[in-house]
Amino acid sequence: MALLDVTDLEIAVAAGGKLLPVVRGVSFEVEESETLGIVGESGCGKSLTSLAIMGLLEGSQVRLTGGSIRFDGRELTTLSPKERRAIMGDQMAMIFQEPMTSLNPVYRIGDQITETLRQHRDMTRGQARDRAVELLDLVRIPEPSRRIDSFPHQMSGGQRQRVMIAMALSCDPKLLIADEPTTALDVTVQKEVLDLMADLQTRMGAAIVLISHDLGVIAETCDKVAVMYRGKIAEAASASDLFKNMSHPYTRGLMNSIPVVDHDVEWLEAIPGRVPTIDEVLPGCAFHPRCKIAETRCSAEDPAAREMAKGHEVRCHFAGKGAA
Amino acid sequence: MNALKKFHAIFRGRKLATAGLIWLCIVAFAAIAAPLIAPFDPLEIDPVARLSEPGTPYLFGTDHFGRDSFSRAIYGARMAVMIGLGSVFVALGTGGLIGMLSAYFTRLGHVLMRGVDVLMAFPALLLALVLMTLLERSATNTIIVIGIVYATTTARILFGMTLKLKGEVFVDAAICSGAGHGSILFRHILPNLISPLLVQASFIFAFAQLQAAALDFLGLGLPPEVPSWGNMLSEERIYVTRAPWLLIFPGALIILSVFSMNLVGDAMRDSIDPRFKDDIAGV
Numbered sequence: 001m002a003l004l005d006v007t008d009l010e011i012a013v014a015a016g017g018k019l020l021p022v023v024r025g026v027s028f029e030v031e032e033s034e035t036l037g038i039v040g041e042s043g044c045g046k047s048l049t050s051l052a053i054m055g056l057l058e059g060s061q062v063r064l065t066g067g068s069i070r071f072d073g074r075e076l077t078t079l080s081p082k083e084r085r086a087i088m089g090d091q092m093a094m095i096f097q098e099p100m101t102s103l104n105p106v107y108r109i110g111d112q113i114t115e116t117l118r119q120h121r122d123m124t125r126g127q128a129r130d131r132a133v134e135l136l137d138l139v140r141i142p143e144p145s146r147r148i149d150s151f152p153h154q155m156s157g158g159q160r161q162r163v164m165i166a167m168a169l170s171c172d173p174k175l176l177i178a179d180e181p182t183t184a185l186d187v188t189v190q191k192e193v194l195d196l197m198a199d200l201q202t203r204m205g206a207a208i209v210l211i212s213h214d215l216g217v218i219a220e221t222c223d224k225v226a227v228m229y230r231g232k233i234a235e236a237a238s239a240s241d242l243f244k245n246m247s248h249p250y251t252r253g254l255m256n257s258i259p260v261v262d263h264d265v266e267w268l269e270a271i272p273g274r275v276p277t278i279d280e281v282l283p284g285c286a287f288h289p290r291c292k293i294a295e296t297r298c299s300a301e302d303p304a305a306r307e308m309a310k311g312h313e314v315r316c317h318f319a320g321k322g323a324a
Numbered sequence: 325m326n327a328l329k330k331f332h333a334i335f336r337g338r339k340l341a342t343a344g345l346i347w348l349c350i351v352a353f354a355a356i357a358a359p360l361i362a363p364f365d366p367l368e369i370d371p372v373a374r375l376s377e378p379g380t381p382y383l384f385g386t387d388h389f390g391r392d393s394f395s396r397a398i399y400g401a402r403m404a405v406m407i408g409l410g411s412v413f414v415a416l417g418t419g420g421l422i423g424m425l426s427a428y429f430t431r432l433g434h435v436l437m438r439g440v441d442v443l444m445a446f447p448a449l450l451l452a453l454v455l456m457t458l459l460e461r462s463a464t465n466t467i468i469v470i471g472i473v474y475a476t477t478t479a480r481i482l483f484g485m486t487l488k489l490k491g492e493v494f495v496d497a498a499i500c501s502g503a504g505h506g507s508i509l510f511r512h513i514l515p516n517l518i519s520p521l522l523v524q525a526s527f528i529f530a531f532a533q534l535q536a537a538a539l540d541f542l543g544l545g546l547p548p549e550v551p552s553w554g555n556m557l558s559e560e561r562i563y564v565t566r567a568p569w570l571l572i573f574p575g576a577l578i579i580l581s582v583f584s585m586n587l588v589g590d591a592m593r594d595s596i597d598p599r600f601k602d603d604i605a606g607v
Contacts, residue, residue: 054500082504089501102493106515115511116501167501 002029003072003207004053004175010066011048011057011231013278019065020278023048024231026067030224032174035201035208037222037239039215039254043275045231046211050179053209054094055084072174090120093168097180099160103152109136109163110148113170120171135166139196158189162196169200176201177209182217194221215254219243224311227251230275230286233305237312247308247319249291285316293318334591341591344584351581354401362395366551375567384573387560396551397573403552404533404581407467411532412525414471419478420521426479427486428509437483443476452535456544466545470535474528485520489513519593526589530582537578553578 011023023045030036038046051057052064055076069076071092076084096102104112113135114128123131129148136144139162152160161181168176178197182190198221201208212218218225219239226236227250235248246252253271273290276282285291288298297317305313335342354361363381370390378385384393422440426433443451452469459465489495490513498512533553539545540554541561548555553574560570 056496056499085502085504087502088499089503094497094500096493096497098493102497104494104498104512104516106518115503115507119502119507164497167497 001073003032003034004030004209005070006049006053006067007070008067009049009052009069010064011045011052012063012065014061014063015279019063021065022062022231022278023052026228026231026233028224028226028233028236030175030207030209032207033201033205034224035210035222037218037225038209038211038228039213039218039225040228041213041275043230043278044228046228047179049228050094050177050209050211053177054088054092055079086120089116089173090171091173092175092177093171093173095161095164095168095176095178095181097183099157099164099184102164103160105152108149108151109155113148113163113167116167116170131170132166135170136163138169138200139163139166141166156189157185158193161185161189161193165193165197165200169204169206172204173206175209176206177211179211180213181210183212183214190217197221215258227254230282232286232315233313234287234316235312235314237309241309241312245308245312247312247314248287248316249293249318250287253290253292287316334594338591341587344587344591347580347584348588351401351577351584352405354398355405358398358402362392362398364392364395366391366396366399367549368392375563375570377567378569385567385569387556387567387570388563393556393570393573396556397553397577399551400553400556400574400577403463403536403546403550404578406463407470407536407552408529408532408581408585410464410467411470411474411535412528414468415474415478415528416521416525418471419475420482420517422475423479423482424486424509424513424517427483427490428505428513433483437479440476440479440483443472444480448473448535449538452539453542453544456539461544461547463546463550466536466539469539470532473535474531478524478528481520481524482517485517486513489516522589522593526585526592529585529589533578533582 006029007027009023009026010021012019012021026045026049028036038049040046048057048062051062053069053071053076057064064077067077071087074087076087079087103109110129110132113132114125117123117128117131118125121128133144133148136148141147141159141162147155152163155163181197182193185193194217197208200206210218210222222239224237225239225242227234227242227248229250235242235246235251242251246255250271253269256269257271259265259268271290276286276289282289284297284299284301285294285303288294291298295317301317303315303317305315306319307313308319335345363383368391370386372390373382373386374388374390376382376386382392382394384397387393387396422436426436446454452473455469455472456465459469495508495512498508503512536545536552537554537557540552541558543558546552546555548559556574557571560567564571
């Protein structure tokens with residue numbers, strides 16, 4: 001059985017007395033020590049999916065309207081808040097996009113790490129502090145025994161993200177959800193943080209769900225990839241399969257919009273148009289207004305997921321035909 | 325030792341704030357040691373020496389009963405400190421809790437904040453007057469009433485700030501690390517509210533003095549025989565032309581204490597909030 005099993009996840013936003021669906025029937029599995037990448041443009045529902053797994057949707061206008069999320073054999077959507085708290089931070093942890101705001105500005109970073117430890121582990125203050133120093137060393141913060149008493153504003157963005165990773169890893173979680181962990185960092189730091197995550201994963205064996213809009217990041221780090229568009233998984237495959245054989249026009253569009261260093265191109269190919277807003281009703285395939293190979297059928301009939309190869313699913317009527 | 329270092333860090337380089345702190349210390353000392361410092365009994369009447377000018381043995385002169393104004397001023401410091409601290413405690417305790425809980429638990433907030441709205445519909449002094457007429461004149465009731473009046477503004481301010489903090493990523497991060505409601509409210513959100521709370525506390529301490537003086541002046545605050553700066557102003561106001569020092573001294577004491585409190589509050593805010601730390605240590 002998979003470590004994380006998301007089935008038919010439905011999320012809707014309450015607006016003007018109506019519920020507008022934003023995530024529609026998303027399903028995926030993550031095995032132990034595996035890395036799943038979820039890619040897509042802003043507004044495609046990838047972040048909401050991650051928030052739903054962590055149970056952070058409650059109380060806002062965004063609501064979980066259906067589906068199940070099973071983690072390690074337990075259904076998360078029906079857990080009591082207390083049971084959920086026992087799992088969060090311990091067996092599953094999350095890294096956020098904004099390292100500048102995800103640490104509490106009035107706490108020393110050491111206190112923030114030890115708090116998580118003391119919440120879940122029976123540790124004395126001293127033991128927790130020693131462990132926090134170890135963790136900071138593990139995420140390659142120089143002089144960890146001194147930096148442990150720093151405030152977040154005394155650190156750089158990259159360092160703060162490392163501290164976040166240290167916090168997330170403090171209790172040896174089985175699952176780590178990283179929502180655009182490198183988006184706010186500059187490119188060299190991005191590389192360091194990704195390498196660090198990959199290194200820690202091999203050492204600690206946690207499964208990772210990496211959410212990103214950057215196919216390059218995904219290609220470098222993930223075992224499996226799910227490409228999301230407008231609340232649905234457009235294409236899902238193992239990373240090697242996907243990059244060899246992109247079958248959905250949206251995936252190809254994303255790929256073509258990345259500059260390639262050793263090719264000299266005048267113009268990058270962008271996907272025309274924009275992601276439809278959530279209150280637009282689109283019959284048929286959600287991508288058809290922007291799709292190069294769309295035909296009349298696409299605006300009438302929503303394509304079902306088809307299996308191209310083992311573990312490679314695509315939602316497109318013309319998957320595999322007519323490479324664009 | 326650690327606390328002493330922090331103290332030093334707050335006031336180093338801030339001359340005005342240090343002066344304010346020294347003044348507040350003097351007031352606090354006078355409040356604590358009033359029976360030892362005061363040369364006379366503040367209630368002792370000397371009809372022969374009534375309305376005498378400042379000098380010896382009556383440092384601040386005497387009032388129209390012939391009571392020693394200096395001794396009364398010293399005992400007045402006692403009331404000032406008591407009412408200031410008490411009101412701050414009541415206002416921040418109730419108002420702060422109402423504001424934070426209302427913002428955090430939205431449904432509860434709908435109910436609680438409407439109650440706050442109703443109280444805020446009254447002008448501060450009017451609300452204090454209404455409440456005081458319902459209660460007996462005493463120091464405790466004055467504290468409770470002033471506390472309630474300023475609890476409303478505190479609740480409003482903390483409501484807004486908590487609402488904003490609740491949406492911060494670090495709160496989500498805390499939830500993700502398995503923190504419960506209590507821990508999120510009091511360990512993650514509350515420390516971020518310390519600077520507004522301190523500003524609010526200094527403001528309330530200062531305004532409680534004025535409010536208490538106003539209540540005393542209108543005859544609804546402390547019982548008339550209690551020596552407080554407000555009562556001194558109230559009782560001697562008709563002698564303003566004959567013996568102005570009877571009003572100048574308690575008036576100056578109120579102003580100095582209020583001003584000092586504000587200076588100290590500002591200095592504390594600047595240093596407790598780490599984001600202010602690298603600013604120029606002015607004032």
